């Protein structure tokens with residue numbers, strides 16, 4: 130029980146507690162106001178559309194917000210000192226070694242994917258995917274006001290990415306990961322000597338196809354199996370297109386926008402899928418090749 | 424007294440500084456914005472919902488405020504800090520123990536940095552929820568994503584500077600991934616085939632060595648104090664300019680739904 134207090138009150142972890150609180154508050158607020166707008170025939174924003182002078186109306190709000198933020202920041206800085214640990218020592222690796230909190234989602238992904246995916250490919254796709262959002266979202270409704278009904282899909286997908294796959298992995302990495310990056314409950318004391326005997330298997334091995342031959346060379350059957358699974362997963366996008374290409378939404382998207390959207394969506398979903406495979410079935414790799422493993 | 428006031432207000436010096444009087448007229452309210460270099464980023468008139476905290480959450484503005492706080496406290500910290508491995512940690516100790524208001528300045532810098540990462544994520548969340556990235560604001564959303572990345576990089580490079588255990592190991596974990604960059608890292612797919620070694624790949628360039636060491640400290644310092652803030656300031660200028668050019672803050676057209 131002591132451990133949970135130590136974790137929550139660690140100066141560098143306080144922002145995460147704040148983040149969690151604010152994300153819950155704002156998610157509730159966004160959906161609440163969206164649903165409210167949906168029930169009325171004039172949105173809250175449209176009702177406040179008369180023009181007003183920036184001086185004094187906006188400048189006043191900015192001034193009050195500045196005061197508010199500065200008061201909090203100064204109090205926070207008086208009460209809690211930024212950490213300063215022992216001097217840097219390259220020969221003494223702390224356990225666990227954690228990245229700064231905003232990168233803990235990426236560090237957590239390292240459990241499920243090799244570093245080239247978790248540390249390089251997925252972050253790049255996150256950035257590219259975010260920039261692509263305005264160009265692939267062809268729904269012209271819901272521009273400039275809160276709504277739920279008019280943008281259900283967009284909202285759910287964004288919340289899945291932001292809340293489930295980003296914020297909650299940060300919280301997991303901060304409060305649930307201990308020495309050896311093992312899973313500890315926040316109220317559990319960290320046992321630095323814990324070793325968990327895990328026998329990880331590759332997906333093909335669950336189907337009785339060994340990844341390696343007895344002489345440790347790669348088994349071509351397993352290689353082909355993995356290729357079929359991975360390429361098959363990504364061709365789901367194509368299959369969906371062929372079946373639904375006459376639906377209104379896919380017509381509006383067109384082939385280029387659709388392929389980008391489908392690729393990004395499938396890449397995003399590969400994370401929760403791999404998490405389930407790993408946690409439930411101890412699957413290490415889906416596809417082993419001589420050059421890279423997925 | 425009143426005479427004196429009038430005299431001062433009629434003087435050449437006063438009039439050269441203040442271009443209009445302060446009677447509460449719409450004309451003066453407009454001039455107050457347009458004639459002030461710090462306020463003229465604003466339009467003169469805006470729809471009421473733009474001042475509604477329930478709409479913007481004020482998060483973009485707060486992010487900018489925190490950036491300003493970080494710039495000011497950061498410059499003060501620079502007076503006490505030398506980015507060399509033999510001094511950096513001792514300078515931090517000195518700052519925390521012997522400099523008047525040293526801890527306050529450092530704490531404000533640290534906590535404002537954490538807070539900025541949070542507010543920028545929330546700002547983006549709000550922009551998404553109100554659909555404000557939709558035409559004509561697609562490009563400004565992209566500028567925003569770059570600002571998000573810059574904010575994270577600023578925070579990350581700053582994390583190393585105290586040169587304590589927390590700093591070097593967090594940065595070690597963070598930069599280790601660069602080993603695995605496809606093509607460009609010595610442990611990434613096709614990296615070895617392209618001749619990548621631990622002493623010439625992309626991580627080596629980033630760190631200035633094969634591990635986090637004194638050259639890394641200098642690289643991160645220059646990036647943190649000069650390069651990244653400059654780039655971020657340029658992108659912010661574009662961001663704010665674009666908000667104006669895209670017709671001010673987004674809002675419902677017509678009734679609020681088509």
Ligand code: HEM
Pocket residue numbers: 479481482483484486487490543546547550553555556560563564565566567568569570571574659662666671672673674
């Ligand atoms: C350093 C980071 C940033 C700063 C200082 C900043 C600042 C601002 C400010 C002051 C506004 C005015 C409205 C408001 O306060 O909400 C704004 C609007 C906007 N921001 Fe940012 N922003 C930043 C990052 C971002 C990010 C990460 C995104 C999205 C990916 C983004 C996208 C936008 C868009 C699309 C608007 C227009 C919103 C509308 O018209 O309703 N910005 N920004």
